[in-house]
Amino acid sequence: MSTSATTSYQPAMEFNAITINSFKAYDIRGELGVNLDEDIAYRIGRAFAQILYQRYQAAIENKTNDMADLKPAIVIGSDIRHSSEQLKQAAIKGIMDAGIDVIDLGMTGTEEVYFATSYYQALGGIEVTASHNPINYNGLKLVKEHSKPISADDGLAEIQALAESGQFTTDNQSGQLQLLTDKSAYIDHVMTFIDIDKLKPLKLIINSGNGSAGPVVDLLINRLTQAGAPIEIITLHHTPDGSFPNGIPNPMIEANRLATQQAVLENKADLGIAFDGDFDRCFLFDENGVFIDGSYIVGMLAQAFLNKYPSESIVYDPRVIYNTEAVIEAHNGNAVISKSGHSFIKQIMRESGAVYGGEMSAHHYFRDFFYCDSGMIPWLLTIELLSITGKTLSELVTGYIQSYPSSGELNFRLTTHDAPTIISAIEEKFSIDNPTKSLLDGLSLNFGEWRFNLRASNTEPLIRLNIESRGDHSLLASKTQEIQQWLAVQGAVPA
Structure with missing residues (x-):
């Protein structure tokens, strides 16, 4: 569909300097009416467009080749939250007032904006979404040319400063x-990641969480059906609904997994799939309804890619590493570790040319998807892998789980000390054991047969703990209990 359109938002006539405290490390997230509203969205849209266009003009003058084919336009989409359309309209008005054309994609997931930014050769893209945050929150995810991320030290701070000052051209x-x-075009591209002819009969449960995933799932189902793929799909919480009648779509919360698990068991399905609100994360459940921790999915997909593309690089984050590194080594890949967070992962992937990157948080990144994360590609790759191997998902990951058990991510709210104080104190506590230390992302201490990573969240007032061992489940349990008890003494309350 292609039509001309207008935006209804009207900004103020004058712009006084304000403070905007909804900017985070690599996106914008805030509470509605507190630190995010239509006026702030307008300012952000206008600042974003002005700065990108200035960079574009400078690149053209300097004959920078990688920007020569770009068009002075910005793509924008929004999720299903009730506040998203209004915030999007305000941002659109800001972009247009900066003199830049806008391509409105309608209701989208974040990866659709990533795709469209490159597909339409735009200067950048915006997705209005709060992903899995509470219903009274929203935000904006920004990318620049070629779907490259923008972080605090690579343009986001500059956008914030201009938005706050109101000194627009x-x-x-x-x-x-x-x-x-x-x-x-987006569906066409996503489908290139699998060979439909290799698919065998499978029954799937797909839980869209009443988020933005439903329409895309429908289109993918249609493509699979038209191609004659023997895939039966049962949808759950499928209709987009910004009131989230079945709870905020966040499968990281154990209580939110129950509906998918029950549906897998009741329907004797081969695989369960669930998404967060903007479906940039994909969560998998095996044929027994068991939720599979994201770190083991990273290992499984790394193995699948290295089977297809020998000796390629795989990027992973430092929270849980034993299994991923073992898989990469066993399949002669090149292991490249990166700080957690999409902007860091994408940068390292581009620098290394990695074919795939994964985080235990269920973000999966693909070189052939503009080095961006997608929630749709992982489940398609998984059904292809199940078909090719003839194995169940539990059979594919059980060996990983037994060989390298992990605690899963444990979250704590701090009531007494701040995160740097806690991290410094725990480093001192374990220094007597002379572990190998890394400060790449928070604190990682490796004791040979077990390790842990403790880091402050980039998006929430939490510290996050991950512990893993080399096949010793008892050691894992004892160390998890020991560190949890120590954190409790420091005033760290389980979140």
């Missing part, structure tokens, strides 16, 4: 707005 002709909601 005023001599630009207003940009034009176009509505392009056809998802065909």
Whole structure:
């Protein structure tokens, strides 16, 4: 669909300096009416467009080849939250007032903005979403040319400063707005990741959590059906609904997994799939309804990619590493570790040319998807892998879990000390054992047969703990209990 459109938001006539405290390390997230509203979204959209266009003009003047084919336009989409459309309209007005054209993608997931930014050769893209945050929150995820991330030290702070100052250029002709909601090109691209002819009969449960995933799932089901793939799909909480009648779509919360687990068992399905609100994360359940921790999915997909692309690089984060590193070594890949967070992973992937990157938080990144994360590609790759190997998901990951058990991510709220104080104290506590230390992302201490990572969250007021061992489940249990008890003494309360 392609139509011209207009935006209804009208900004203030004058812009006083304000403080905007919804900017995070690599995105914008805030509580509605507290540190995020339509006026702030307008300022962010206008600052974003102005800064990107200035960079574009400088690149053209300097004949920078990687920007020569770009168009002075920004793509934008929004999730299903009730506040998202209004925030999107405000951001659109800001972009247009900066003199930049806008391509409105309609209701989308974040990865659709990633795709469209590169597909339409735009200067950048915005997804209005709060992902899995509470219903009274929202935010904006920003990317620049070629779907590259923007972080605090690579443009985001500059955007914040301009948005806060309100010192916008005023001599630009207003940009034009176009509505392009056809998802065909995006679906075409996603489907290139698998060979449909290799698919064997499988029954799937797909839980969209009443988020933005439903329409895309429908389109993928149609493609699979048209191609004659013997895949039966049962949808759950499928209709997009910004009131989230079945709870905020966040499968990281154990209580939110129950519906998918029950549906897998009741329907005797081969695989359960669940998404967060903007479906940039994909969560998998085996044929027994067991939730599979994301770190083991990283190992499984790393193995699948190395089977297809020998000796390629695989990027992973430092929270849980034993299994991933063992898989990469066994399949002659090149292991590349990166700080957690999408902007860091994507940068390291581009630098190393990695074919795949994964985080235990269920973010999966693909070189052939502009080095971006996708929630749709992982489950398609998984059904292809189940079909090719003839194994169940539990059979594919049981060896990983037994060889390298982990605690899963444990979250704590701090009531007495701040995160740096806690991290420094725990380093001192274990220094007597002379572990191998890494400060790449928080604190990682490796004792040979077990290790842990303790880090402050980039998006929430939490510290996050992960512990793993080399096949010793008793050691894992004892060390997990020991560190949890120590944290409790320091005033760290389980979240």
